[in-house]
Amino acid sequence: MSSGERLLSEADGNGGIMGQQKNLEGYVGFANLPNQVYRKSVKRGFEFTLMVVGESGLGKSTLINSLFLTDLYSPEYPGPSHRIKKTVQVEQSKVLVKEGGVHLLLTIVDTPGFGDAVDNSNCWQPVIDYIDSKFEDYLNAESRVNRRQMPDNRVQCCLYFIAPSGHGLKPLDIEFMKRLHEKVNIIPLIAKADTMTPEECQQFKKQIMREIQEHKIKIYEFPDTDDEEEMKMVRKIKDRLPLAVVGSNTIIEVNGKRVRGRQYPWGVAEVENGEHCDFTILRNMLIRTHMQDLKDVTNNVHYENYRSRKLAAVTYNGVDNNKNKGQLTKPDTVEGMSPLAQMEEERREHVAKMKKMEQEMEQVFEMKVKEKLQKLKDSEVELQRRHEQMKKNLEAQHKELEEKRRQHEEEKASWEAQQRIMEQQKLDASRTLEKNKKKKIF
Amino acid sequence: DICLIRSSGTHSSTGGSTLLGYIGIDTIIEQMRKKTMKTGFDFNIMVVGHSGLGKSTLVNTLFKSQVSRRSAGWARDEKIPKTVEIKSVSHVIEEGGVKMKLTLVDTPGFGDQINNDNCWEPISKFINEQYEKFLKEEVNITRKKRIPDTRVHCCLYFISPTGHSLRQLDIEFMKRLSHSVNIIPIIAKADTMTTEERQEFKQRVRKELEMSGIEFYPQKEFDDDMEDKSDNDKIREAMPFAVVGSDKEYQVNGKRVLGRKTAWGVVEVENPNHCEFAQLRDFLIRSHLQDLKEVTHNIHYETYRAKRLNENGGLHPISSSDTQESNL
Numbered sequence: 001m002s003s004g005e006r007l008l009s010e011a012d013g014n015g016g017i018m019g020q021q022k023n024l025e026g027y028v029g030f031a032n033l034p035n036q037v038y039r040k041s042v043k044r045g046f047e048f049t050l051m052v053v054g055e056s057g058l059g060k061s062t063l064i065n066s067l068f069l070t071d072l073y074s075p076e077y078p079g080p081s082h083r084i085k086k087t088v089q090v091e092q093s094k095v096l097v098k099e100g101g102v103h104l105l106l107t108i109v110d111t112p113g114f115g116d117a118v119d120n121s122n123c124w125q126p127v128i129d130y131i132d133s134k135f136e137d138y139l140n141a142e143s144r145v146n147r148r149q150m151p152d153n154r155v156q157c158c159l160y161f162i163a164p165s166g167h168g169l170k171p172l173d174i175e176f177m178k179r180l181h182e183k184v185n186i187i188p189l190i191a192k193a194d195t196m197t198p199e200e201c202q203q204f205k206k207q208i209m210r211e212i213q214e215h216k217i218k219i220y221e222f223p224d225t226d227d228e229e230e231m232k233m234v235r236k237i238k239d240r241l242p243l244a245v246v247g248s249n250t251i252i253e254v255n256g257k258r259v260r261g262r263q264y265p266w267g268v269a270e271v272e273n274g275e276h277c278d279f280t281i282l283r284n285m286l287i288r289t290h291m292q293d294l295k296d297v298t299n300n301v302h303y304e305n306y307r308s309r310k311l312a313a314v315t316y317n318g319v320d321n322n323k324n325k326g327q328l329t330k331p332d333t334v335e336g337m338s339p340l341a342q343m344e345e346e347r348r349e350h351v352a353k354m355k356k357m358e359q360e361m362e363q364v365f366e367m368k369v370k371e372k373l374q375k376l377k378d379s380e381v382e383l384q385r386r387h388e389q390m391k392k393n394l395e396a397q398h399k400e401l402e403e404k405r406r407q408h409e410e411e412k413a414s415w416e417a418q419q420r421i422m423e424q425q426k427l428d429a430s431r432t433l434e435k436n437k438k439k440k441i442f
Numbered sequence: 443d444i445c446l447i448r449s450s451g452t453h454s455s456t457g458g459s460t461l462l463g464y465i466g467i468d469t470i471i472e473q474m475r476k477k478t479m480k481t482g483f484d485f486n487i488m489v490v491g492h493s494g495l496g497k498s499t500l501v502n503t504l505f506k507s508q509v510s511r512r513s514a515g516w517a518r519d520e521k522i523p524k525t526v527e528i529k530s531v532s533h534v535i536e537e538g539g540v541k542m543k544l545t546l547v548d549t550p551g552f553g554d555q556i557n558n559d560n561c562w563e564p565i566s567k568f569i570n571e572q573y574e575k576f577l578k579e580e581v582n583i584t585r586k587k588r589i590p591d592t593r594v595h596c597c598l599y600f601i602s603p604t605g606h607s608l609r610q611l612d613i614e615f616m617k618r619l620s621h622s623v624n625i626i627p628i629i630a631k632a633d634t635m636t637t638e639e640r641q642e643f644k645q646r647v648r649k650e651l652e653m654s655g656i657e658f659y660p661q662k663e664f665d666d667d668m669e670d671k672s673d674n675d676k677i678r679e680a681m682p683f684a685v686v687g688s689d690k691e692y693q694v695n696g697k698r699v700l701g702r703k704t705a706w707g708v709v710e711v712e713n714p715n716h717c718e719f720a721q722l723r724d725f726l727i728r729s730h731l732q733d734l735k736e737v738t739h740n741i742h743y744e745t746y747r748a749k750r751l752n753e754n755g756g757l758h759p760i761s762s763s764d765t766q767e768s769n770l
Binding site for chain 1: 492493494495496554555556557558559602603604605606609610611614631633634636637702703704705706707708709710713715716
């Protein structure tokens with residue numbers, strides 16, 4: 001009970017709580033507390049956000065599938081050969097994993113296109129922006145009045161994949177890690193570790209660790225514990241940093257056992273064999289022992305850094321959020337903004353938003369009315385035009401008919417004239433005939 | 443000189459009169475061979491690829507001796523240079539009485555920076571400089587008996603075994619340089635992939651090369667006759683070769699083989715089931731070495747020469763000792 005004593009003496013320093021361990025005379029039952037906590041958390045479920053960063057073709061998707069024994073990246077998911085990304089994207093996928101009654105909502109954040117272009121300057125910017133935006137969301141959620149729903153999407157761990165060149169870190173690796181080691185827990189991994197022989201792997205790891213120290217990059221550090229057993233394990237892990245991993249979900253038969261591995265013509269590289277790669281160490285560390293610690297470090301260290309930096313910037317300027325307050329709040333108070341101010345701010349924002357929406361809707365309405373008017377005008381013009389055209393057609397037809405009638409009249413006239421002539425001729429003919437007849441008679 | 447043998451071989455049956463006795467024309471082959479052995483020949487090979495792909499190891503394995511820079515005292519953890527450098531090392535190796543002056547040109551820093559724009563320019567410049575040197579020597583009034591040939595005969599381009607596809611940088615480089623030098627693409631560190639992955643990757647890479655219009659060696663347009671074409675077709679089908687390099691020997695089934703020893707087996711470099719190193723070596727050294735030099739001399743060099751002589755109205759040698767007027 002040494003920790004108990006320590007706790008009591010600390011309380012003593014804080015305000016004079018009587019610090020003497022009392023011996024309990026019976027069984028009270030608060031030893032059951034951990035179980036209560038456990039049951040509550042199990043009911044609530046756990047969340048974990050994991051980010052994977054690295055160039056294409058390093059086996060990131062395969063490793064995630066192997067770690068969580070799911071098919072998050074199924075074969076139908078377009079692999080890097082199909083994706084034509086011109087810039088680095090940040091994509092997140094959620095999967096709910098259940099085991100032994102415990103729910104884990106796992107969010108995997110992927111960064112396709114990282115390091116693939118010819119010019120990779122600033123390819124880390126989308127990643128930094130994403131992490132900051134998640135911190136900002138959480139900060140806003142925390143400062144709200146109604147805090148019932150606080151979804152935690154902050155990136156708790158970043159697995160950085162190093163290509164197994166066997167030489168050392170690339171300039172891109174160093175740049176990226178330098179910029180992100182203060183924002184997220186970085187765990188560097190050597191990808192496709194079955195490329196290297198054990199000696200090459202050892203040398204490579206040493207080289208990487210040397211370079212990491214040289215550039216003062218702060219990767220995730222395993223916490224020291226008092227427990228001797230755990231310390232031994234932690235030390236073993238520390239010796240093997242960065243972890244060299246191999247991923248696979250295909251099951252192969254080796255010596256009668258069914259193991260996950262990769263089949264080569266010269267042998268089978270087993271994923272879960274400690275002598276072949278460090279996959280089991282990574283999995284145990286990530287899931288079985290240090291998941292909670294990763295979340296704690298993210299919450300207590302990285303998030304707090306972000307928060308204090310953001311709020312210090314705000315209170316220093318005094319311009320940003322506390323416009324109407326006028327007085328600069330003390331930079332070292334934990335609550336930088338009073339909840340009232342926050343509420344005012346929110347209300348004002350809300351009103352402004354409403355006004356804007358109203359304006360926008362009015363604008364849209366006006367625009368629609370204009371459009372409709374325009375359409376009607378257009379159709380009117382169209383109808384008018386058609387009317388004109390039909391009139392013209394009608395007139396043209398009328399004229400045609402007139403023409404025809406005229407022609408017909410002319411024909412009639414000429415025909416009549418002809419008739420008359422013929423009659424005249426006939427008359428003449430009959431007359432002459434009569435004359436002849438008369439003559440003949442004579 | 444060797445072309446002579448080829449042409450004499452194909453024309454031997456056209457209109458030849460029957461010989462009444464043994465004259466001895468065929469001893470010319472023997473004479474050529476003796477001469478070549480005495481003079482020896484040059485071969486210049488360039489390796490390009492970003493660091494960590496096993497370029498130095500592969501060249502050592504190809505020529506079964508420590509010819510890469512590594513042997514010359516370059517440490518493994520030397521810093522990556524900030525720009526692409528060109529470093530060349532020469533060795534004279536001998537086999538069966540034939541001497542070869544092998545020059546290895548390495549390009550450290552290629553593709554290693556964050557911004558790799560134009561990292562192919564130093565390489566392109568170097569290749570053209572070698573052509574320029576040769577051209578200047580050719581154009582002299584008093585020419586040396588044997589012009590020292592520093593032109594790059596073959597460029598081995600190392601493709602990273604991502605298993606997915608070619609990277610943007612690979613396509614850019616090969617597009618720009620396939621017309622000035624013979625490029626042979628190789629898939630490096632082939633022991634990263636299983637046999638199926640390797641086949642798929644190769645097919646994808648070949649398709650991408652075709653789509654981008656990259657003509658790698660052996661180029662289709664330079665096939666002389668049907669025999670060449672069928673040979674080269676077979677080779678083109680199998681390219682790019684997926685290779686593994688190693689200069690360490692291990693005991694496997696009672697034999698000593700070159701290989702890499704991992705915890706789950708030994709990758710044998712010369713075993714055709716494990717990787718295609720043997721095929722590459724036969725192709726590069728045992729059958730097409732002379733062809734590489736010829737294509738470089740007859741085609742790539744001539745292209746450069748024609749371009750050079752057509753621009754600016756001719757060649758003006760810079761050195762004052764030459765009073766050669768260009769009437770070319």
